[in-house]
Amino acid sequence: MSDAARAFHQRIDAALADRALGDALALTTGRLAGGRAAAMAAFADAEAARDEARRIRAAAIARLDQLLERFEREATARGCRVHWAETAADATRIVTAIAQEARVTLAVKSKSMVSEEIELNAALERSGVRVVETDLGEFVVQIAGDRPSHIITPIIHRSRHDVARLFREKANAAPEDVADIPAMTAFARRTLRAEFLQAGMGISGANVAVAETGTVCLVTNEGNGRLTTTLPRVHVALVGIERIVPSAADLAAVLSLLARSATGQALSVYTSLISGPRRAGAGPGPAKGGEPDGPDDVHVVFVDNGRSRLLGGPLAEILYCIRCGACLNVCPVYQKVGGHAYGGVYPGPVGSVVMPGLLGLEAWSELAQASSLCGACREACPVRIDLPRLLLEVRRQAAAKRLAPRWLRVAMPVYAAVARRPRLYRSAVAAAGLLGRMVAKGGWIRWLPGPLGAWTASRDFPAPATRSFLQQHRLRKEAAR
């Protein structure tokens, strides 16, 4: 096993041992998955909408290059600056340069998984820009020095008492500030409002980009996305290159599923459509066509970071993802271990494909082993991504690169060779029966050596039957004759 794989197994063990984590996960994933199920059940044409959204995403990925070019043309015409980042390092360099050029010392951020992926905060801090997360969950993550453990609900692993303690210890909150959840939100709002008013730059992600109008669409429930993208002088939107659709109608189709799948809402509380900076018009003020609000400069940074390598390949389907998090909430593995155990920015079924897909098999393919292939993710995915098939593809690539454990690499070819030779197979089964009779008590085995010890660590193993089914059936037929 590689070091990366071993570390993954250790994180799983640690997560399984954490009772408070298990309780928090059970509560919130249950609520989110239940919300999704109810919202989809109440949505008249849910299945047709899923078909349509899948079709839109598949078609968009199939002509990604054209859509991105169209977006660049349209957005540039509306006064945006569009940047292309091939790697994470390119992306952070671009954003840092924008900040320096605009003499920014404080940036506010609304939630962006791409910014986590490229580790933007650390890069900005290194170049002297203070960064403040304004999504409530991400704000907590930041003051805790933590990492998000879910792509939609970043502090799913924390209880409210946890958060109260953090506010007291790390953010100078008074006891009455943490009396209950409304008080804590009010405290965060007060703290953040001051930052919003001073920030020179707002950084956001993008839930969807619309090619025909060069529009970036952002959905939030807290309104922090609107403040981030309108109040500071400069707005930078980080967009994964795959997050694009052709038209506003396509955007509507995707949005009809995004919030329902993520949180069970028909629509998020705030949906912002950003098409360029504040327009100057013929003069200041609405009378002359000038817009009173909005940033002077809008930059859209498209981030590739491994995505284009997946195009046209067997994992390309994962690029259809709209990052709703539904597959995490319904995943029985995620429900047990939470996001941190996966070790990367994207956890759960989607992460177990995205991480090895974007960042390489060597460090990340083991994630795809942490699935029973139950298919709950596929059932929940709004764009019907066949996640089990993609997980199998990662496993296939890992096996081809000899990244599977040695006992499996030895056992599988032997097993296959035996299974192709019926006589040999029957002898092997008979031998297993003999062995079973020797070690079993009452038909069950309590302890097995080697890799199979992982089975008997948590359950008894059934003893092989003394006479196999095929043998018994044959004897019966002969007796009847």
Add this chain to the structure above:
Amino acid sequence: MPRPSRVQFFATCLVDVFSPSVGLAAVAVLERLGVGVDVVPDQTCCGQPAFNGGFVEEAAAMARHTIDVLSRSPDPVVVPSGSCADMIAGRYPEIFDGDAVYGPKARALAERTYEFCQFLADVLGAGLPAAASGPALAYHASCHGLRGLGLRAQPRAVLRAVAGGRCRDLPDAEVCCGFGGVFAVKMGPLSGAMLESKLDAVEASGADFVVATDLSCLMHIGGGLRRRGSRAAARHIAEVVADAFAEDRRE
């Protein structure tokens, strides 16, 4: 499809090795329903463990063997396992997509392959005896039959016919038990944690037996119940139907 007079029975390697009684029960039920059963002696394993481990070449070799063995006769194939039936009916055609020889063979075999309950409910229809008295049962929906083959109704219909009110769904019946093939060993602690939730559900249900279509899940759940010293045990759906026939004969 017209009611077939003969079927081929693909026992699966797990039933062959660990639970011959499940295979014998399934065969007995089919015969009681007036269907002749052939058990091709050269059958082995469908190849699913290799396939799910990412060992596609090995899986394809086993699949070719299984296709050959089950293509000697045009009769439908009945499999007492949702995941092995899904492997044959769902994955084989994918594995051999574009293969001039095995592609068409795989598709033809897929067309006439049925999970045991699927065959009872969708092909044979009625004919099951009702056994009003007997142990309390709780149904667990095994994942691959449920989400791969779409068998949401069929196993429940079979259980309703033979056990009526004696059988209920487990709480969270459609949540994976954590077996997952090699996953149970490779990710032992995780598999064990998922199992604990399932065992809690079995015990909360108060049932005497947890029933499922797949022996794989039942070995795992049954082994867990046994380790806990639980009052409940695991039983395959084919055995439950066979029990009802036995009860029927006594009356």
